[in-house]
Amino acid sequence: MARYKIAWLPGDGIGVDVLDAAKIVLDKIQLDVEYIHGDIGWEFWCKEGDAFPQRTIDLLKNVDTALFGAITSKPVKAAQAELIPELQTKGLTYRSPIVRMRQMFDLYTCLRPCKAYPGNPLNFKEGIDLVVFRENTEDLYAGVEFAPPPQELVDVLSKISKPFAPFAKLSVDQYAISCKINTKRGSERIVKAAFDFARRFRRKKVTIVHKANVVRASDGLFLEVAKDVAKQYPEIQTDDANIDAMTMWLLKNPFQYDVLVAPNLYGDIISDLCAQMVGGLGFGCSGNIGTTLAVFEPTHGSAPKYAGQYKVNPIATILAVKMMLDWLGETEKSARLENAVAAVIKEGNMRTYDMGGNANTLDMAKAIVEKT
Ligand code: IPM
Numbered sequence: 001m002a003r004y005k006i007a008w009l010p011g012d013g014i015g016v017d018v019l020d021a022a023k024i025v026l027d028k029i030q031l032d033v034e035y036i037h038g039d040i041g042w043e044f045w046c047k048e049g050d051a052f053p054q055r056t057i058d059l060l061k062n063v064d065t066a067l068f069g070a071i072t073s074k075p076v077k078a079a080q081a082e083l084i085p086e087l088q089t090k091g092l093t094y095r096s097p098i099v100r101m102r103q104m105f106d107l108y109t110c111l112r113p114c115k116a117y118p119g120n121p122l123n124f125k126e127g128i129d130l131v132v133f134r135e136n137t138e139d140l141y142a143g144v145e146f147a148p149p150p151q152e153l154v155d156v157l158s159k160i161s162k163p164f165a166p167f168a169k170l171s172v173d174q175y176a177i178s179c180k181i182n183t184k185r186g187s188e189r190i191v192k193a194a195f196d197f198a199r200r201f202r203r204k205k206v207t208i209v210h211k212a213n214v215v216r217a218s219d220g221l222f223l224e225v226a227k228d229v230a231k232q233y234p235e236i237q238t239d240d241a242n243i244d245a246m247t248m249w250l251l252k253n254p255f256q257y258d259v260l261v262a263p264n265l266y267g268d269i270i271s272d273l274c275a276q277m278v279g280g281l282g283f284g285c286s287g288n289i290g291t292t293l294a295v296f297e298p299t300h301g302s303a304p305k306y307a308g309q310y311k312v313n314p315i316a317t318i319l320a321v322k323m324m325l326d327w328l329g330e331t332e333k334s335a336r337l338e339n340a341v342a343a344v345i346k347e348g349n350m351r352t353y354d355m356g357g358n359a360n361t362l363d364m365a366k367a368i369v370e371k372t
C-alpha cells in the first residue's frame with residue numbers, strides 16, 4: 001500500500017491543464033503515493049445537478065490530502081440554463097464546490113503565501129514576502145442569505161434596528177440580506193493559526209485585518225478575540241488595520257507587513273491583492289487546511305477561454321504542490337521543489353504568456369523538474 005493517498009481533483013477549464021503540469025512535477029519528486037481521481041466541476045453540475053457529487057465527498061473522507069485545479073461557476077440563472085433538460089424543473093441552485101468543501105470538511109485555515117521570487121518580471125517590488133491567513137468557513141461566506149427576505153425576518157429587523165427602518169418600508173423583492181456571521185471559536189482558531197505560524201517561522205509581525213469601526217458586531221468580535229490571542233505570543237509584534245486602509249498601505253509599503261490575518265471576505269480580497277504584488281494569479285497558491293484534511297489549489301479560477309491550450313502559468317499550482325509536501329511533512333522534497341521554481345524564475349529562459357514569454361504550461365513544469 002502506498003504511503004499517501006491523494007485525491008486528484010482537476011475540476012474544469014485550465015484546472016485540467018495545471019494539474020497535468022503538477023503531475024509532471026510530482027512524478028519526478030517520487031512520493032510513495034496513490035492518486036485517486038475525483039469528479040468535480042461544471043460538467044457534473046450540467047449532467048447531475050451537482051458540481052461536487054457525493055462520491056467525491058466520500059473520496060475526500062478517505063485520503064490524506066487533495067490537489068484541486070479550478071471550477072467554472074456562473075450566476076444562478078445562467079447555471080440553471082445549462083442543466084440537462086431532465087434537471088431543469090428540479091429547482092436546483094448552483095453553489096461553489098470549493099466553498100462547500102471548505103465548510104463541509106471544516107478546512108478553517110486558508111493559507112496564502114505571497115513571495116516575490118527574485119527575477120520575476122511581474123514582481124511589484126523585489127523582496128515582498130507576505131503570508132495571508134484567511135478564515136475559511138464563516139463570515140459573509142456563511143451562506144445565510146435571503147432574497148427576498150422572509151416576512152418574519154423583516155418583522156424582527158424593523159423592531160430591533162433603527163437604521164434598517166427605511167428598508168423595511170420597501171417590498172421584500174426590492175432588497176436582499178446576506179448575514180455576516182463570525183464566531184469566537186472561528187475567529188480564535190484562525191488567529192491562533194496565524195500566530196503559531198509566525199512563531200514557528202520566526203516572522204516578526206501579525207496584522208489583524210478588519211473593519212471594526214463600522215461593522216461593529218462581527219468584526220468587533222473578530223478584533224477582540226484576535227487581540228486576546230495575541231497576548232499569548234508576546235514575542236511577536238501585533239497591529240491591526242481596517243481593510244480599506246490596509247489595501248492602500250500594502251501598496252505603499254509592503255515591507256511594513258509580514259503575516260496578515262483576516263475574516264473570510266477580507267482575506268479573499270487581500271490575498272488577491274498580495275498575489276498581484278508577487279506576479280499575479282499565476283503565482284498565487286493556497287492551502288485549505290483543517291485538522292485532518294487539507295486541500296491545496298492555485299488561487300486562480302478556471303479561465304475557460306484558455307482551457308486545454310496549455311498556455312497558462314502552472315507555477316501557482318506547483319507552489320500549491322510545495323505547500324502540500326510541507327503539510328505531509330515532506331519538507332526536504334518541498335524545499336527542493338521551491339528552489340527549482342525559484343531557479344527557473346531567476347534564469348528567465350522559460351516564461352509563460354503572463355510573464356511576457358510563450359512557454360507552454362507543461363514545458364514550464366518540465367523546466368522546473370530539471371532543476372530539482
Ligand atoms: C478564492 C476564490 C473563491 C472564493 C471562489 C472561486 C468561490 O475567489 O478561493 O479566493 O471566493 O473563496
Ligand code: MG
Nearest residue numbers: 268269272299
Ligand atoms: Mg478569491
